[in-house]
Amino acid sequence: MTGTFVGMPPFPTAARAALADTQLRANLAHATSTIRTKRARVVAEVDDWEELRLAGAAIKDNVLLNLDEHLLRLEESLTAQGATVHWASDAAEACAIVVELAKRHGTDEVVKVKSMATQEIDLNTALEAEGIAAWETDLAELIVQLGDDLPSHILVPAIHRNRAEIREIFRRSMASVGRAAPDDLSDEPARLAEAARLHLREKFLRAKVAVSGANFAVADSGTLVVVESEGNGRMCLTLPDVLISVVGIEKVVPTWSDLDVFLQLLPRSSTGERMNPYTSTWTGVTPGDGPQEVHVVLLDNGRTRALADDVGRQALRCIRCSACLNVCPVYERTGGHAYGSVYPGPIGAILNPLLRGVGVDEQVDSLPYASSLCGACFEACPVRIDIPSVLVDLRAQVVDAHRAPMHRIPKPEAVAMKAASFAFGTGGRLGAAEKASGLVGRLVGRVARRATPDGRPLLGRLLGPGSAWTDARDMPAPPAESFRAWWKRTGGGHEQP
Amino acid sequence: MRVALMVTCINDAMFPDTGKAVVRLLTRLGVEVDFPSSQTCCGQPMVNTGYLDEAVPVVRNFVESFAGYDAVVAPSGSCAGSARHQHSIVARRAGDPELAAAVGQISPKVYELSEFLVDVLGVEDVGAYFPHTVTYHPTCHSLRMLGVGDRPTRLLRAVRGLRLVELPNAEECCGFGGTFAMKNADTSVAMGSDKARHVRETGAEIVVAGDNSCLMHIGGLLSRQRSGVRVMHLAEILASTESSATPEEHPVDAATTTTDSDIGVPNVTQGSRSAIQYRRNR
Numbered sequence A: 001m002t003g004t005f006v007g008m009p010p011f012p013t014a015a016r017a018a019l020a021d022t023q024l025r026a027n028l029a030h031a032t033s034t035i036r037t038k039r040a041r042v043v044a045e046v047d048d049w050e051e052l053r054l055a056g057a058a059i060k061d062n063v064l065l066n067l068d069e070h071l072l073r074l075e076e077s078l079t080a081q082g083a084t085v086h087w088a089s090d091a092a093e094a095c096a097i098v099v100e101l102a103k104r105h106g107t108d109e110v111v112k113v114k115s116m117a118t119q120e121i122d123l124n125t126a127l128e129a130e131g132i133a134a135w136e137t138d139l140a141e142l143i144v145q146l147g148d149d150l151p152s153h154i155l156v157p158a159i160h161r162n163r164a165e166i167r168e169i170f171r172r173s174m175a176s177v178g179r180a181a182p183d184d185l186s187d188e189p190a191r192l193a194e195a196a197r198l199h200l201r202e203k204f205l206r207a208k209v210a211v212s213g214a215n216f217a218v219a220d221s222g223t224l225v226v227v228e229s230e231g232n233g234r235m236c237l238t239l240p241d242v243l244i245s246v247v248g249i250e251k252v253v254p255t256w257s258d259l260d261v262f263l264q265l266l267p268r269s270s271t272g273e274r275m276n277p278y279t280s281t282w283t284g285v286t287p288g289d290g291p292q293e294v295h296v297v298l299l300d301n302g303r304t305r306a307l308a309d310d311v312g313r314q315a316l317r318c319i320r321c322s323a324c325l326n327v328c329p330v331y332e333r334t335g336g337h338a339y340g341s342v343y344p345g346p347i348g349a350i351l352n353p354l355l356r357g358v359g360v361d362e363q364v365d366s367l368p369y370a371s372s373l374c375g376a377c378f379e380a381c382p383v384r385i386d387i388p389s390v391l392v393d394l395r396a397q398v399v400d401a402h403r404a405p406m407h408r409i410p411k412p413e414a415v416a417m418k419a420a421s422f423a424f425g426t427g428g429r430l431g432a433a434e435k436a437s438g439l440v441g442r443l444v445g446r447v448a449r450r451a452t453p454d455g456r457p458l459l460g461r462l463l464g465p466g467s468a469w470t471d472a473r474d475m476p477a478p479p480a481e482s483f484r485a486w487w488k489r490t491g492g493g494h495e496q497p
Numbered sequence B: 001m002r003v004a005l006m007v008t009c010i011n012d013a014m015f016p017d018t019g020k021a022v023v024r025l026l027t028r029l030g031v032e033v034d035f036p037s038s039q040t041c042c043g044q045p046m047v048n049t050g051y052l053d054e055a056v057p058v059v060r061n062f063v064e065s066f067a068g069y070d071a072v073v074a075p076s077g078s079c080a081g082s083a084r085h086q087h088s089i090v091a092r093r094a095g096d097p098e099l100a101a102a103v104g105q106i107s108p109k110v111y112e113l114s115e116f117l118v119d120v121l122g123v124e125d126v127g128a129y130f131p132h133t134v135t136y137h138p139t140c141h142s143l144r145m146l147g148v149g150d151r152p153t154r155l156l157r158a159v160r161g162l163r164l165v166e167l168p169n170a171e172e173c174c175g176f177g178g179t180f181a182m183k184n185a186d187t188s189v190a191m192g193s194d195k196a197r198h199v200r201e202t203g204a205e206i207v208v209a210g211d212n213s214c215l216m217h218i219g220g221l222l223s224r225q226r227s228g229v230r231v232m233h234l235a236e237i238l239a240s241t242e243s244s245a246t247p248e249e250h251p252v253d254a255a256t257t258t259t260d261s262d263i264g265v266p267n268v269t270q271g272s273r274s275a276i277q278y279r280r281n282r
Helices: A011-019 A022-044 A049-065 A067-080 A091-104 A116-120 A123-129 A139-146 A163-177 A189-206 A232-238 A256-270 A303-307 A312-317 A323-327 A329-334 A345-356 A362-369 A376-380 A387-401 A412-423 A427-447 A464-470 A483-490 B009-013 B016-028 B044-049 B052-066 B077-085 B087-094 B097-109 B113-120 B140-146 B151-157 B185-202 B212-224 B234-239 B270-281
Strands: A084-088 A109-112 A133-136 A209-212 A216-218 A223-228 A242-248 A278-283 A293-299 B003-005 B071-074 B110-112 B133-136 B163-165 B206-209 B230-233
Touching: A011 A329, A011 A362, A011 B185, A022 A256, A022 A323, A022 A329, A049 A067, A049 A256, A049 A312, A067 A084, A067 A293, A084 A091, A091 A123, A091 A209, A091 A242, A091 A293, A109 A189, A109 A232, A116 A123, A116 A242, A123 A133, A133 A139, A139 A163, A139 A189, A163 A189, A189 A232, A209 A232, A216 A256, A223 A232, A223 A256, A232 A278, A303 A312, A303 A345, A312 A345, A312 A387, A323 A329, A323 A345, A323 A376, A329 A345, A329 B185, A345 A362, A345 A376, A345 A387, A362 A387, A376 A387, A376 B140, A387 B044, A387 B052, A387 B087, A412 A427, A412 B044, A412 B052, A427 A483, A427 B009, A483 B009, A483 B016, B003 B016, B009 B016, B009 B212, B016 B230, B016 B234, B044 B052, B044 B077, B052 B087, B052 B097, B071 B077, B071 B097, B071 B113, B077 B087, B077 B097, B077 B110, B077 B140, B087 B097, B097 B110, B110 B113, B113 B151, B113 B234, B133 B151, B151 B163, B151 B234, B185 B212, B206 B212, B206 B234, B212 B230, B230 B234
Parallel strands: A084 A293, A109 A133, A109 A209, A209 A242, A242 A293, B003 B071, B071 B110, B133 B163, B133 B206, B206 B230
Antiparallel strands: A216 A223, A223 A278
16 A cells, blocks of 8 residues: 555656645755754764764674675574575565565564665565555655655654644544544644554454564674664564564674664664664564564665666665765755655665666766765764765766667767867867957857846857756856956056056 | 866756855965866766766876866855865776876865865964845855855855855755756756745845756755845855955846845945946847
């Protein structure tokens, strides 16, 4: 019942529609600025925040350097503790494993802990196709699922919805899939949470199989970790008989002392809290306590492709905190859906091309360009992923992919860049180009109807590619004399003016 | 000290008054500045759009133009940032160790204007006079890539007559972003509109920044809105002095629809001179 991102248009097109949604703009501006302020406050109180960031990045880099060894160690520990480890190279394999396990237990429903990995592989759709209902139990995921909607944020998937909209979704949809929302439901947060709590409670108590992801997997003890705020995760991880966890292979950390660093970095960066309310850890099967059958699906799905990318592999350090989304001026205005993926925002703009490759899908190729390269994301990232540098590198990969012989007719942009490259090759060539633009400037000066406040004549509305600028922005005409011409004429200003 | 002016392609072709202001300012501070006329562009438009091969000859020309100088001064945080942080990427792409070595030599000598004034010359009061209310927009690359910090505002606060008012959400990107402004024009304009709104909230006459590229975007929006607020490069304010502020006839353009826009127009800068020239041209 949740929608799908398949077939989304490229970012500029999707963004245009999103930017026109005033409700979305207002909801996002409010939500992101609130969470930004909270994050800034709790990060500022940590004296060694920069050292923590460096430590987090170093631990992840070391893991990635010897990923094979750490994963085998994790498998060994998990197996020794009674868990069953499955390896999935792509989404289809991972979904098939989970479907098979659910079917083996004869269940027609599973409860789910919020998990990016299962969103990434579109597990709910795969389960649904086999007649198995997947109930999202995180409040925001529930809102998205009941609204037949798509997640638009990593941490707060329903960030694009406000209270009034959530009330309407609950009133309209809860009854068809379980306990109905009360008739007198208001849009007070406490009343909305209570309606969700009652609706979900019967699912928690009934379900035999739970599906989760994991924020971290500690290799030396075989422990999985889920960090959450609502307690729904704790219910899923402890009540059902069978627990299936889908875990990206980059989630492994060597030891508990490594985990310590991330448990300091993650809550402050994501929810802007010193510590998250619920941290659940489980190590295989504990007889008589919690799930008696534990499966772990270790998921590649493009991660080894990203690992092979010299510049891009740092994206695998990501701990899914979403700090980069909350500080991103592009995300704040377009929202998450425009990125066409469960991973939106700056991290999505690099992660999707890295996981899926460039040069194949126009939508994916548009993502590295969905940034003004302002650098706010890099500054906020708790594991110091240099997102702007990865974006620039991916842009080069996109351009290179289209240099191949299969794309014989160059895009106008490629022609323009070639021309600029030639003109910028020597000062003489640029000077000649400026003479031509100066002539344009003089001509415009004679006919221009308007000028800038400092008196420069304005170009009118341009046609063709130039209209992308002048549709909303005035553009001064080129000056009659370039700087280099002035310098030459006046001997570097010595013969004024 | 041999100092070269890296005027940047956009200032050269579109905003020569900024380059002239840097020359006046540095000359006044006793620095003889040279303009190697072979210079063109830092190559950032190509690099940031993904055209690395096309950036190679541009970077090659850059290192040839600026070889041998002790300092290269650019009135742009973005272009200085490109020289310092991106040229090594282009050299690696070219697979040319000589180019890489030349980049390694020159990159650390490239300074954004406020860095050069404060760190190299050690001045904050450059003897400027500019009796207007301004607000300062810290451009992203000067703020986050170069880390110029409060150098520009320290320079502005020392300008006599100038009143500096704080810009709300100052550190948020204006939405220019090079080819982003064209490839994602709708998002760029949405970001710029919010920036323009914050500028207008300050009540300042002028929004000042260290990058004319960002100012072309912000100024383009403010002008389209007939906001009565103008944009100005930091160099032009720092170059202004009492003697350059001799009262001139106020430029009035009949086609400028708002009267507000005229009230705040300073008649102390190169800008107003070009305005008069413009009227003469007509």
